[in-house]
Amino acid sequence: MLTTKPKGTLDVYGVDSYHWHWMEEKIRGISELYGATEIRTPTFEHTELFAKNVGETTDIVNKEMYTFLDRGGRSLSLRPEGTAGAIRCFVEDKLYAGVLPAKFYYMMSVFRGEKPQKGRYREHHQFGVEFIGPYEPENDVEVISIAKDVLDAIGAKATLHINSIGEAEAREQYHNVLKSYIGGNLEHMCEDCKSRVDRNPLRALDCKVEKCKKIMEDAPSIQESLNEADKEHFEGVLKLLDTLNIAYVVNPRIVRGLDYYTRTVFEFIDEESLGAQSTLCGGGRYDNVVETTGGPKTGSVGFGMGMERLLMSAKANGKVSDDLVPRRQVFIGYIGDKGRFLSQKLVYELRKCGVRADSDTMGRGLKAQLKYADRINAKYSLVLGDDEIEKGVVQIKDMDSGDKYDVKIDELESFFKTV
Numbered sequence: 001m002l003t004t005k006p007k008g009t010l011d012v013y014g015v016d017s018y019h020w021h022w023m024e025e026k027i028r029g030i031s032e033l034y035g036a037t038e039i040r041t042p043t044f045e046h047t048e049l050f051a052k053n054v055g056e057t058t059d060i061v062n063k064e065m066y067t068f069l070d071r072g073g074r075s076l077s078l079r080p081e082g083t084a085g086a087i088r089c090f091v092e093d094k095l096y097a098g099v100l101p102a103k104f105y106y107m108m109s110v111f112r113g114e115k116p117q118k119g120r121y122r123e124h125h126q127f128g129v130e131f132i133g134p135y136e137p138e139n140d141v142e143v144i145s146i147a148k149d150v151l152d153a154i155g156a157k158a159t160l161h162i163n164s165i166g167e168a169e170a171r172e173q174y175h176n177v178l179k180s181y182i183g184g185n186l187e188h189m190c191e192d193c194k195s196r197v198d199r200n201p202l203r204a205l206d207c208k209v210e211k212c213k214k215i216m217e218d219a220p221s222i223q224e225s226l227n228e229a230d231k232e233h234f235e236g237v238l239k240l241l242d243t244l245n246i247a248y249v250v251n252p253r254i255v256r257g258l259d260y261y262t263r264t265v266f267e268f269i270d271e272e273s274l275g276a277q278s279t280l281c282g283g284g285r286y287d288n289v290v291e292t293t294g295g296p297k298t299g300s301v302g303f304g305m306g307m308e309r310l311l312m313s314a315k316a317n318g319k320v321s322d323d324l325v326p327r328r329q330v331f332i333g334y335i336g337d338k339g340r341f342l343s344q345k346l347v348y349e350l351r352k353c354g355v356r357a358d359s360d361t362m363g364r365g366l367k368a369q370l371k372y373a374d375r376i377n378a379k380y381s382l383v384l385g386d387d388e389i390e391k392g393v394v395q396i397k398d399m400d401s402g403d404k405y406d407v408k409i410d411e412l413e414s415f416f417k418t419v
């Protein structure tokens, strides 16, 4: 176990860490264009926050949450998603009394004890956006367009699937319709669906078991249960998407695996490059969560985007470059004690001026030092020996072209700032 990471977790290093930086920079830039600011919430929260908001009958809360008692006997859970924490903060700090909408974005690790497979991890990372305050369709569309802009900038190819699941009234009516439909097919469905049919029949719509999927294909659509206000809201969202030329597919099967949604729900799906775990981004409106968390009635809409999946899709579509790793600009080698100390002093000074400089710190001989310079892909190299130090001049080698330049040791800083 000492040398094995926990199942469903990933290490990120080397060129991959630069891919993450690149992705994170795009995300920050685009989120801020929309006026969103970053929110960072705790990695764990009181378990009841997730149970109440994500929903006690959901797989996420029921089967997948990492829950533990702290030393004081309080039940805490590692966050299985980011929305509940953002809303808890909004209510706790009374942000509803400030400027609305509160526009937040986050990039955070999220924990779910799922069965790991390609694109599905026990610790994954989500880029998420939450607009808290508004009810109007403009906000649903702003949030969707942030997701779309990020997907485009990263080079992921995903289709927007959108639906409305209405407010409580529509869902209650649909629950009954669905319950009687599932009731007629119950003997052919999986144990999970059987046990959930009374409490939350909607979950059967995203059951992954093949026989249930087949049965649910012919289930009645939630669209038929929407009231006039729900329909008007959904039409408003679609009209705005048309205005912005954002392509979408209305998909009545999208109901989402979390309980807090009301009205608009959406997913960006990349079936071409992601295989079974093809949902890159999922979100929607959740107009009751601020209130159920103890705040005033407040509309909200947001999404979460799986960052590992985002990068996988971008890589599959050839947008991620391996040239992102910045080269070491110079390697300073040495011969002898004077050279050794001077090489350390010079790299220290060059780094302070913003030059990516490196030296030998492993006690290598000159040949091994130059081999190291090659392996770290340094652009220039130079060697400080007694001779060079005495004359105050050193020869710099361009490691790509083989060109050589004589430069005064005192002028190394200005040389590297201009090449």
Ligand code: HAM
Pocket (backbone or CB within 6 Å): 080, 081, 082, 083, 112, 114, 119, 120, 121, 122, 123, 124, 125, 126, 128, 129, 130, 257, 258, 279, 280, 281, 282, 283, 284, 285, 286, 301, 302, 303, 304, 305, 306, 307, 308, 309
């Ligand atoms: P979610 O659909 O559960 O929504 O997760 C959002 C995204 O996170 C998914 O579309 C997927 O890309 C990624 N994801 C989920 N589980 C895993 C996993 N085990 N491994 C890798 N990636 C995964 C939410 O979490 C909501 N909080 C989204 C939201 C925000 N709705 C409104 N505001």
